[in-house]
Amino acid sequence: xxxxxxxxxxxxxxxxxxxxxxxxxxxxxxxxxxxLLVHLPRGRWMADLPQAFYNxxxxxxxxxxxxxxxxxxxxxxxxxxxxxxxxxLGYRTHVASVTTTLALIALNxxxxxxxxxxxxxxxxxxxxxxxxxxxxxxxxxxxxxxxxRHLEPGRxxxxxxxxxxxxxIAIAIATAGLIKADTGWLxxxxxxxxxxxxxxxxxxxxxxxxxxxxxxxxxxxxxEFTDWATVTLELAGLVAVWRARWFRAWCVMLAAFHLAVALxxxxxxxxxxxxxxxxxxxxxxxxxxxRRLPAIGRESAAIVVSVVLLLLMARAAMAxxxxxxxxxxxxxxxxxxxxxxxxxxxxVWAWIASRKCTTQSCDPSNExxxxxxxxADVGAxxxxxxxxxx
Numbered sequence: 366x367x368x369x370x371x372x373x374x375x376x377x378x379x380x381x382x383x384x385x386x387x388x389x390x391x392x393x394x395x396x397x398x399x400x401l402l403v404h405l406p407r408g409r410w411m412a413d414l415p416q417a418f419y420n421x422x423x424x425x426x427x428x429x430x431x432x433x434x435x436x437x438x439x440x441x442x443x444x445x446x447x448x449x450x451x452x453x454l455g456y457r458t459h460v461a462s463v464t465t466t467l468a469l470i471a472l473n474x475x476x477x478x479x480x481x482x483x484x485x486x487x488x489x490x491x492x493x494x495x496x497x498x499x500x501x502x503x504x505x506x507x508x509x510x511x512x513x514r515h516l517e518p519g520r521x522x523x524x525x526x527x528x529x530x531x532x533x534i535a536i537a538i539a540t541a542g543l544i545k546a547d548t549g550w551l552x553x554x555x556x557x558x559x560x561x562x563x564x565x566x567x568x569x570x571x572x573x574x575x576x577x578x579x580x581x582x583x584x585x586x587x588x589e590f591t592d593w594a595t596v597t598l599e600l601a602g603l604v605a606v607w608r609a610r611w612f613r614a615w616c617v618m619l620a621a622f623h624l625a626v627a628l629x630x631x632x633x634x635x636x637x638x639x640x641x642x643x644x645x646x647x648x649x650x651x652x653x654x655x656r657r658l659p660a661i662g663r664e665s666a667a668i669v670v671s672v673v674l675l676l677l678m679a680r681a682a683m684a685x686x687x688x689x690x691x692x693x694x695x696x697x698x699x700x701x702x703x704x705x706x707x708x709x710x711x712x713v714w715a716w717i718a719s720r721k722c723t724t725q726s727c728d729p730s731n732e733x734x735x736x737x738x739x740x741a742d743v744g745a746x747x748x749x750x751x752x753x754x755x
Contacts, residue, residue: 374644382527382609384646385520386493386513389500391647396491397453399639399704400465403697404488405449406442408476410434419625425474428736433475441472452492455505459496466493481594487537488636495643530643531612535602538619550596550704556588565630579629598622608643616641617716618706620708627705635704 392434421427433441445468451461469489477483499522502513518609562580598618604616619641621635 373625374711378525378528379523381607383521384524384527384530385522386499386502387504388645389495389498389524389643390502390504390649391651392494392643392645393455393458393500394449394453394504395642396488396639397449397465398557399636399700400449401446402470403635403700404485404698405494406439407472408438408442410439411435411475411478414479419481421474421478422482423479424477425471426666432478438475441468441475444468444516445472455501455507456504457505459475461493462496462500470630477560484634487534487640490533490641491640496527498524503528511567527643529639531606531609534637535606535612538599542596544594545599547557550592556592559588562705573687595622599727613644613646613716616644617712620712624705624709625707633701633705635701636706638708641712645711647715650711650715653704678702694744 397546411432414432419431447467448461448465448468451457455461466489469492473485473489501507508514519737520717545551545557548557549555559580566580601618602612602615606613620638623638625633626634643723
């Protein structure tokens with residue numbers, strides 16, 4: 366009884382999630398770009414808050430009794446910015462991934478010191494979880510210097526960190542569903558989604574055209590269906606996570622769900638959508654573009670990298686300049702809206718493209734993994750080989 370279960374767990378962990386280093390490299394660049402263009406800098410406003418507002422949850426902030434000085438906030442932002450740039454370039458990617466997560470945790474500990482916690486934990490944890498995935502094996506400085514693990518970056522490889530990240534995402538989303546199910550969202554006597562929409566519009570002053578239109582409808586079976594559909598979708602990840610195809614389809618539904626929330630309540634979850642990019646078959650998505658563009662030489666690549674770094678440094682400098690802060694805020698908001706509104710068509714196109722693609726590199730989602738490849742990738746054996754005899 367134990368051995369078949371372990372065999373299924375072994376397959377899920379070491380074989381189910383397969384993708385190429387090229388796909389992961391695009392996702393790495395997307396996550397690092399999001400951190401640099403939208404997420405950072407953070408916490409500039411803390412220096413102006415009185416000590417009475419200091420009410421940190423369990424975090425590094427409990428070690429002090431007051432908000433950190435502005436110099437410390439600037440130092441944390443610079444450290445996080447530096448690690449994110451290294452992650453973007455793919456230089457010492459393994460170390461840069463872990464240090465990016467650690468720097469974000471330290472920075473968020475100070476930002477959340479008022480007691481208000483943002484829902485950005487997935488984009489914080491993703492770099493550290495993916496550190497051993499090989500997402501720096503392509504389109505990176507490490508690849509240019511020959512410090513890569515996989516010699517064929519276009520060939521699908523088993524990625525056990527992707528399985529763990531999928532499980533983390535499923536559990537994180539399911540916690541919201543479980544709380545909703547436990548607090549009356551499945552009750553037939555009233556609609557919780559209608560109540561939340563009313564409070565969001567009337568109390569929090571988040572006015573949207575769709576939200577105002579929907580509120581004109583009284584609580585009815587449509588709102589009750591919304592309650593049940595929301596809870597079902599948030600809990601469905603616990604089942605979808607066991608098959609890569611199911612999980613990718615679930616991510617498409619989550620993209621549509623986040624878009625609906627943005628249209629109705631003006632709540633953007635672009636940080637979650639950025640993490641979902643790790644499961645997009647980018648090779649299939651960009652295949653038509655790559656066929657129409659000439660190959661980029663090393664000189665052109667160096668110029669592009671230099672320009673990108675200069676633009677990032679310029680944005681970081683403007684973010685701390687009072688006369689340019691409004692432009693940076695506008696740019697960040699524009700990128701957030703682009704992610705939320707563009708995620709659904711991108712997800713649909715990725716699903717269609719991956720189904721049409723006939724090459725192995727474009728559709729690596731659920732192929733059997735040869736035993737030799739599995740042993741070579743995980744190094745120390747599998748779950749079944751370690752515990753199957755017990």
